[in-house]
Amino acid sequence: MNSTEDRDRHVETLLSDVLEVYGYDFTGYSKASLKRRVVRLYELDRFVSFAEFRYKIRTEPAYFKRFMEQITINVTEMFRDPEFYTTLRNEILPHLGTYPFIRIWIAGCSTGEEAYSVAIFLKELNLLHKSLIYATDINATVLETAAQALIPMSKMKLYTENYIAAGGTEQFSDYYSANYSLGKLNDELKRNIIFSTHNLVSDHSFNEFQLILCRNVLIYFDRPLQSKVFELFDNSLEKFGYLALGTKESLEFSTISKNFERNTTRKIWRKTQ
Incomplete structure (x- = not known):
């Protein structure tokens, strides 16, 4: 070339x-x-x-x-952006706890750290047993890694710090067992997670959710594709459901923004229409 x-x-x-x-x-x-x-x-x-x-x-x-x-870009960590997870834990998940069953979609889940982070906070709020997390990605290889629930021990110090900063109330080390260079996350966390391939560009809505997380994925899309994905999320959220985006992403100026109101503290929007 x-x-x-x-x-x-x-x-x-x-x-x-x-x-x-x-x-x-x-x-x-x-x-x-x-x-x-x-x-x-x-x-x-x-x-x-x-x-x-x-x-x-x-x-x-x-x-x-x-x-x-x-x-495909696969940059992720457990409890990434602790302030977001504090809001999720203290405001969003307790509200979802009033539902008889909670359906959550994590779009662009990469190797699963975000899915396991959400599962940990659901467990601490005694909501995991009535929750189902759909964790999807376009890349089948990273999903295979995610399903193994193995985390390099070299990352555990950072993840522990993130967990504490996000408001975790237990010993983070209780959520995994160390085996030489890898930590194996507890099977209980994985039991309510479904890892599956999904292409945000071409695939359709597949359920109705109370919470969708798609953080730091849309920054790699151009504006027309972002609009298409926002419409997909709008169609996939039930009324009064929540949509969480990354720190550099926004619903503002999108065609569906009129259907949502923004949480004042973090990049979380609630569907009102």
Whole structure:
């Protein structure tokens, strides 16, 4: 790929291949970031030509799996943004506790840290037994990791600090058992979580939820795709349900903003229409 123009054309062709062969639509993703990751993989695996790169992705599902691992962004941690989790614990979840059953969707769950964080606070509020968490991602590989409920012990100090800052009331170490370099989260936390692939670009609503979390995912989408995903969330939330976004994401200026009112402290909106 000699010029920027060639590079852009090749990447667009490759993304068309991915949509045609595997059904994954990346057309609404932030172009600059996506192209950078595709080119990085091309160079990392030292292909002789872009044609060879395309052929391998089209014809070898195992390599396509690697492709998906490399171009989807999977940055997550337990109790990330503790102030958000404080609001979730003290305001949102207790309100949802008045429902006979709680359905929560975590969209773009990556390796599952957010799902397990929510499960821990549901347990501490004695709500986990009547809750179901749907944790979805476009990347099947990270979902396999999430379902294993294994966390590197090197991360536990940070996660413990986040948990305490978020208002956790128990010993965080009680939620996992250490085994050399890995911590295994308690089976009780996983029992009420369903990990499943879901493509925010092309898949439809699959349930009616009281709470949807999609934090730090939409920043990688262009404005038209963000609008499409917001409509999906609007259709998936029941009235008076909550939508939680990342610190750099907003419902304001979207076509569905009139249906929501914003929580004054954090990036949480409540559906009112």
